[in-house]
Amino acid sequence: MKIWKVSQKRRCVVILIAAAVVLFWAAVVSADVNPGTSILVEAESFDDYGGWSLDTQFMDQMGSPYLIAHGVGKPVGDASTTVTCSESGSYRIWVRTFDWVGRWRGDKWPMRKRAFGKAPGRFTVVVNGKPIDGTFGITGENWHWQKGPVVKLKKGSFKLALKDITGFDGRCDAILFAPQNAIAPPNSDPEMKLWRNKLMGISSTPRDGGQYDLVVVGGGVAGMCSALSGARLGCKVALIQDRPVLGGNTSSEVCVNISGRLGFKPYPNIGNIVKEIQPDEQQYWHKGPFETGIPQDVKRLKLIQAEKNITLFLNHRVNGVEMAGESIKVVLAENTKTGESVKFTAKLFADCTGDGCVGALAKADFVMVGNGHMGRSNLWFVHDVGKPTTFPRCPWALDLFGYEQLRKAPTKIDGWYWESGFNHDPIAEGEYIRDWNLRAVYGTWDAHKNERKDYKTHEIKWLAFVSGKRESRRLLGDVILNGVDILSDKKFADGCVPLSWRLDVHRPDPEYIAEFEGDAFIASADLYGKEETKYKGPYWMPYRCLYSRDVPNLFMAGRNISTTQDALGAARVQRTTGMMGEIVGMAASICLRQKTSPRGVYQNHLDELKRLMRVSKK
Numbered sequence: 001m002k003i004w005k006v007s008q009k010r011r012c013v014v015i016l017i018a019a020a021v022v023l024f025w026a027a028v029v030s031a032d033v034n035p036g037t038s039i040l041v042e043a044e045s046f047d048d049y050g051g052w053s054l055d056t057q058f059m060d061q062m063g064s065p066y067l068i069a070h071g072v073g074k075p076v077g078d079a080s081t082t083v084t085c086s087e088s089g090s091y092r093i094w095v096r097t098f099d100w101v102g103r104w105r106g107d108k109w110p111m112r113k114r115a116f117g118k119a120p121g122r123f124t125v126v127v128n129g130k131p132i133d134g135t136f137g138i139t140g141e142n143w144h145w146q147k148g149p150v151v152k153l154k155k156g157s158f159k160l161a162l163k164d165i166t167g168f169d170g171r172c173d174a175i176l177f178a179p180q181n182a183i184a185p186p187n188s189d190p191e192m193k194l195w196r197n198k199l200m201g202i203s204s205t206p207r208d209g210g211q212y213d214l215v216v217v218g219g220g221v222a223g224m225c226s227a228l229s230g231a232r233l234g235c236k237v238a239l240i241q242d243r244p245v246l247g248g249n250t251s252s253e254v255c256v257n258i259s260g261r262l263g264f265k266p267y268p269n270i271g272n273i274v275k276e277i278q279p280d281e282q283q284y285w286h287k288g289p290f291e292t293g294i295p296q297d298v299k300r301l302k303l304i305q306a307e308k309n310i311t312l313f314l315n316h317r318v319n320g321v322e323m324a325g326e327s328i329k330v331v332l333a334e335n336t337k338t339g340e341s342v343k344f345t346a347k348l349f350a351d352c353t354g355d356g357c358v359g360a361l362a363k364a365d366f367v368m369v370g371n372g373h374m375g376r377s378n379l380w381f382v383h384d385v386g387k388p389t390t391f392p393r394c395p396w397a398l399d400l401f402g403y404e405q406l407r408k409a410p411t412k413i414d415g416w417y418w419e420s421g422f423n424h425d426p427i428a429e430g431e432y433i434r435d436w437n438l439r440a441v442y443g444t445w446d447a448h449k450n451e452r453k454d455y456k457t458h459e460i461k462w463l464a465f466v467s468g469k470r471e472s473r474r475l476l477g478d479v480i481l482n483g484v485d486i487l488s489d490k491k492f493a494d495g496c497v498p499l500s501w502r503l504d505v506h507r508p509d510p511e512y513i514a515e516f517e518g519d520a521f522i523a524s525a526d527l528y529g530k531e532e533t534k535y536k537g538p539y540w541m542p543y544r545c546l547y548s549r550d551v552p553n554l555f556m557a558g559r560n561i562s563t564t565q566d567a568l569g570a571a572r573v574q575r576t577t578g579m580m581g582e583i584v585g586m587a588a589s590i591c592l593r594q595k596t597s598p599r600g601v602y603q604n605h606l607d608e609l610k611r612l613m614r615v616s617k618k
Contacts, residue, residue, distance in 0.1 A: 039081055039091070039177040040199035043067040044337050051076025052162060055171070056242050056317055057466060058431040060357075064096075064141045064173050064196075065336045070465040071167030073376060073442075078126065080161040080550060085177075088155045092180050093148035095136045096173035096187075100435055101396045102141030117395035121170030126161035127151055133328060134385050137170045145176070153177065168394075169438060169465070196339065206332055206341040210311065212238045214588045215331055215344050217318045218352030220248020221258070221575040222558035224300060224531050225273045226350045229585020231309035233612070235482045238344050239310055240333055242317040243466070246300045247610045248354065250279060250574055252289030253466040255379050256416075260575030261500040264538040267613045270498065276303060284454040287523035289462065309447060315446045316342060318353075318546075322359040327553045328362050346555050348588050348598070352581065355427060356473030356560035364551045365476040368426070368566055374470035374506045375421040375523060378429075378437040380463035381414035382445075382455065389459045395448055397443030398516070401451045413444075419470075419523035422508050426472040431527065434467045440521035470572060474563060475556045478599065479544035483566030486539045494602055495540025496613060499576060505569040533569070541571060543609065546584055547598035553586065555598055557581040586612040 043056055044065040052067040059065050069076045099119040121137040125148065134148040147545055174196075176185055185407045186192040196206065212235075216227045218242025227239040249256040262271030279296050304312050313333065320332030322343075351358035420440065421433030441463055448455050475592050479492070483503050508520030535596050545562040548554040556562070557580035559572040571577070587601045589606055594600070601609055 016205050019103055019582040026172075026615075030053070031337040036180070036260065037087060037089075037179055038199060039083060039085060039173045040196065041081065041177075041197075042200065042339060042491075043079070043162065043172045043174055045339075046079045046162075047080040048080045050079045050162075051137075051164070052079040052172075053465060054244065054336065055465065056102045056315075057434070059317060059334075059336070061428060061430065062173070063192055064557075066171050066173040067467060069121070069164035069167065069583060070463075071164065072460050072463050073450075074167040075164045076167060078161040078163050080159065080617060082157050083160045085153045085155055088153065089247070090150050090152050090180055091177035092150050092182060093132065093134070094145045094176040094178060094185060095125065095148055096143060096145050096176075096185075097121075097123075097137045097451070098143050098146075098170060099138055100241060101439065102139070103432065104396075105141070115598075117393075119384060120166055120168035120394070120396050122165040123172065124163050124165065126159075126163050127153075127167065127177060128158050131163060135165070136172070143173065144187055147184070150180055157364060166392075168392075168442070169435075195234045202339050202341070202499070206343040207492045209313065209333070210238065210313075212236050212344065212346040213350045213592050214238075214350060214585075215240065215346040216350045216352055217358050218248070218329060218354060218558065219243065219246040219314070220354065220558060221250055221277065221574045221583040221599040223248070223350070223352035224277055224304065225578040226352055226557050226584045226588075227304065227310050227557070227579030227581075228273050228276075228307060228580040230588045231307050231585070233585060233589035235309060235585070235588055237310045238313060238346070239304060240313045240316050240318055240331070240344065242315065242336060245297045246304065246314075247277075247297060248574075249468045250296070254464055254468045254576070255289060255462075255509075256377075257480050258575055259501060259535070259573040261498070262575055262579070264498040264500075267496075267498075268616070270496075270579050270582060270613055271575065273582050276576050277578070278575065284342045285412050313342070319360060319361075319415060321358065323362065326421040326552060328358070331361075346438060348555065348591055350555040350557060350584050350588070351475065351558070351560060352558045354469060354472070354558050354560055356475045356556070359475040359548060359551065359554060359556065359560070360473060362548075362551045362554060364548045364554060365407070366473045366560075367476065368473045369471065370425070371423040373422060373426060373472070375419040375471040376433055376437070376467040377416055377419045378434060378441070378464045378467055379414070379416070380441050381460045381461055383427060383461045384457050385459055386457055388456055389449075391445055391459070392451040394442045394446040396569065397439045397446055400447040401444045417505060417509070417525075418472050418521065420519065420521040422520065422523075423518065424455045426469065430467070434465070435465070436519060437521065438463075438465075471559065471565065471568060473560055474568065475554075475560050476549050477545045477547055477556075477562030477603070478549050480562050481541055481545050481567045481571070482564040482567075486567055486570055487535050489535070489539065492540065492542035492544075493607055494543040495610075496543045496546075496609070497541040497576065497579045499537075499541055500537040500540030500569045501576065503511045503566050503569040503617055505566055536571075539570070543606075544585065544602055546580055546587070552599065555584045557584045583613070585607075
């Protein structure tokens, strides 16, 4: 009893402190951020993005989606919008941005052999057609509010634009027009979220997005196949995707080849849905979105929209859950353009995010490798334009001018092996990893064009700003498949997804480590020349890898399933993850008919699942 009393006292103190913090920030918001005198413009809400692009990859870490000027060295067209001013007067401009190479400035990076020069992501703000006196994206190594000049605004509407200066990935989260003497706005959540919502007039009560049998979060190959499979078997499905396109790693934003094999006995029809959504051509990274990608995006969108039992929600990022005991009752998603929160209620959920986002929010058991996980790629390719080309000098990029390994460049341009982040947190440090990839590409091309003087008539035709990821969280199921199981051909009664890819785990290429502080940007793979990674396929992965062991109504499909790292090397390729989704859709339909759980399908209805696997059709 004495221990309980002490615990209660501590709990009361914590509650009082939390309440004081909330009241303090509420007072700050009320006093310093009056909607009648301050104007907040979220960059993602601009009417016209121009040449800027919406980046949602890191909003859970930095607090918001943002616009990025990804012009690969050529300034992009202005993003523009119309803003209403309620009171004439003088306003201080604040812009939430940062110098995206700032974290690599200074003596802590001894590998740098030359001066960094100016920040690469410079841009300015244009009001009513006139650039203001100030350049943004030039300070700080983390997201912050950069203070700008004072401008005069008249009551009524005015035109606002973002003008890119460099084409090298300047980024803007939001613009604030505030009273001249106002303090800097809050820069971290939950204070910043409260402040944003007040100025934007966003309700704290989520809008009801509907009730469903199955909510699928993630619109990659696994998510699309889960939604299509479940819908065609009678489930009412919501498919939620945080990007403007479907396809995940195989979309026009990332352009990863779709790999793995289909059509294996005794279940040759598993994979039929994958065939409907796979690209029409291979060698995706050498084609890019211009030749093959965008038609594939349209094809997939039409396929999903034509399915009467699927309601599609693009540009919605799931960032919250509500629980009923151990089960998920609701997922909460933020509209990445408006900031509106939407709730989705369902009996069953499928985490197809790749990063295990829903499972993590629901506090499901998961594992994630710290040092030594597979990295992420930002694919790129060059082409010959038939005339001499130039490329800007990039002193802020990786210094590769004297790097001997560049002599191997013809075999190291535009391939999957442009990969980094092996020893960085794949969730918390995602933007760091992506930006390191960009610096590697820009430094390489700078060295080729401006020192070696080769590729004289080539230019970069395309470079992804959306990363293709290989490994992060893996949610744990009733079986955790490992590489020994696969190599020894261990049989499981619930084998349901055929694995055909080798145990392909990527490592840093040793030739690209030493001079870069252990932060390699080129990978090697266990796929080639290593017989110990090869097995006689197919290997039938058990169904019990596809549902959470401690969140009773949560499925998973994709690279966040229940495996060890070596087994993930065989399971992570896209055709294979699509077949996982097909199985999840089948199992979800059984859950609804039999009023059971994902685990209950294995325990009591495995024969019914196998029957669906045998008769599976488009």
